[in-house]
Amino acid sequence: MSQWDVAQVRAEFPILGQTVNGHPLVYLDNAATSQKPRAVIERLDRYYRTENANIHRGVHALSQEATAAYEAARESVARFIGAPEARSCIFTRNATEAINLVAATWGREHIGAGDEILVSEMEHHANIVPWQMLAEQVGATVTVIPINDRGELDLDALPALLTSRTKLLALCHVSNSLGTINPVEQIIPLAKAKGITVLIDGAQSTAHFPVNVATLGCDFFVFSGHKVCGPTGIGVLWGKPDLLNAMPPYQGGGDMIDRVSFAGTTFRQIPERFEAGTPHIAGAIGLGAAAEYLMGLDQQALAAYEHELLTYATEQLQAIDGLQIYGEAAHKVSVISFTLAGIHPNDIGTMLDVDGIAIRTGHHCTMPLWARFGLEGSTRASFAFYNTLAEVDALTASLRKVQKLLG
Known part of the structure; x- marks a missing residue:
């Protein structure tokens, strides 16, 4: 016991x-969505009761408080996944949007005709469909790592699938349907040795055990807040800072810009580069509270x-x-x-x-x-x-x- x-x-x-x-x-x-502890519920309530204001560039007290809480949540999330720098944690709507963001920015710049995107047979649709859409647009191919009858990756088949044409390995850390924990610590070095970029879908792993993205060695890591005792409508894309800053913006609008004129626009660095418009402020703050709650267990x-x-x-x-x-x-x-x-x-x-x-x-x-x-x-x-x-x-x-x- x-x-x-x-x-x-x-x-x-x-x-x-x-x-x-x-x-x-x-x-x-719980694999669909987790329940929320009192600490998260009360933090959301406090934000809406006493701190509600738009963030960044506001000089009044409420805006300053809301901005501080939002950025403190980013720090909490960074500690939660072992990210060396909080600025490399981008707030998204969920893991799905985070994957789509990578596909639409990094993917379009680095994957072309004849290239391969490697996924596994146990992936969630969110880690299949965006890559299929990208592959169709650029003339690439989505290839699949098979699984055995126990629901484990066929690791014997993997080396032959990591070819010179493979530009991305997109793999779930944990299967949402089977519960399988994939040995990403073994797989990532194999891909990196061949110069392959690696994205790990951590939507299920973060709910069950600590994750350290720096130790894993992946290039991108995504997860959803609502599966880790946080609010719905908030998620995180972590990426290596040099990769993120080199990627084109995903959406255009306020807060992600440096200067705007009709002659042209320049963009900010991360994290603002990928957080156009008013974000889900309360959701981020609630996710920060959830991260602190889980780290306290x-x-x-x-x-x-x-x-x-x-x-x-x-x-x-x-x-x-x-x-x-x-x-x-x-x-x-x-x-x-x-x-x-x-x-x-x-x-x-x-x-x-x-x-x-x-x-x-x-x-x-x-x-x-x-x-x-x-x-x-x-x-x-x-x-x-x-x-x-x-x-x-x-x-x-x-x-x-x-x-x-x-x-």
């Missing part, structure tokens, strides 16, 4: 105390507890006849995708909701992954550090009831 005090942690998340359909809420949809105890949840849930679900789990990697986070023989995932999700259990059904934005397993989708239960073993029992009991009624 871990030393994690889950009752104390749950007390920090107001939403977890409510009932749904007359049952205590069992929230097992005992990460070793958190990881041990989530592993305990994963192990227990896997054992309980495997005991259900006809239930098959997809994603059995040796190293994975607390995500379990499964099918139940003869029952559609949507029917499972609907009936579990009657018991107050929130899970995710469908393709989870990984349609190519499920096609590889011959499926259209699955049911996914994703656990966070505030979930309990009793909630695993509730899930198991509800699934047995579904099976009895529909199986």
Whole structure:
């Protein structure tokens, strides 16, 4: 048993105390979005109650306070992902926009006809579609790293895929559907040795364990605030400063400019270069609060507890006849995708909701992954550090009831 005090942690998340359909809420949809602790909720409330103003260039007190809070959040985010310089952390709407930003700026300047963009078979659509769009525009090709039946990358196939034509490796740190933790620490050096630029999608990893972009050695790293106990509509693109400053702006408008005239416009350096217009000020401040909250937790105890949840849930679900789990990697986070023989995932999700259990059904934005397993989708239960073993029992009991009624 871990030393994690889950009752104390749950007390920090107001939403977890409510009932749904007359049952205590069992929230097992954390890979889609996490719940928010009181520290984040209260920080957002304080901003709107006492600091609300537009940032940068305002000389009045509220603008100065809001600007200071916004830039302090950038510092918090930098510490959260181990970025050596806060200015290399660009606020975006989410990881999806961050990837699109790189595709539309760095990608258009460095990827051309005949080049290859390497992704994996387990990628989220957000790390597939932008590269497909770019490839179609410039005449490049998207190539794929296959996975094995356990849901792990086929590392034996990787060296042959890293060719002289490969200009970018775009890889998820953790699979949102399988929970697989990819060995990016081993893979990134292989790509860099061949001069390949590397983007890591950290939307799922940042929710489960500490990340240090400086140690990883990647060129770009992206994540979403709403998956790490922060607000929706805010995310981060981290990039090496020399790369970011050499990239053309993604959008034009206020705050990203140096000087504007009808004869021509010059642009600022990072981070303002990629933050055109009024940003999601409250969202950034809330994300900063979420980063501080997570960094204040005992990460070793958190990881041990989530592993305990994963192990227990896997054992309980495997005991259900006809239930098959997809994603059995040796190293994975607390995500379990499964099918139940003869029952559609949507029917499972609907009936579990009657018991107050929130899970995710469908393709989870990984349609190519499920096609590889011959499926259209699955049911996914994703656990966070505030979930309990009793909630695993509730899930198991509800699934047995579904099976009895529909199986």
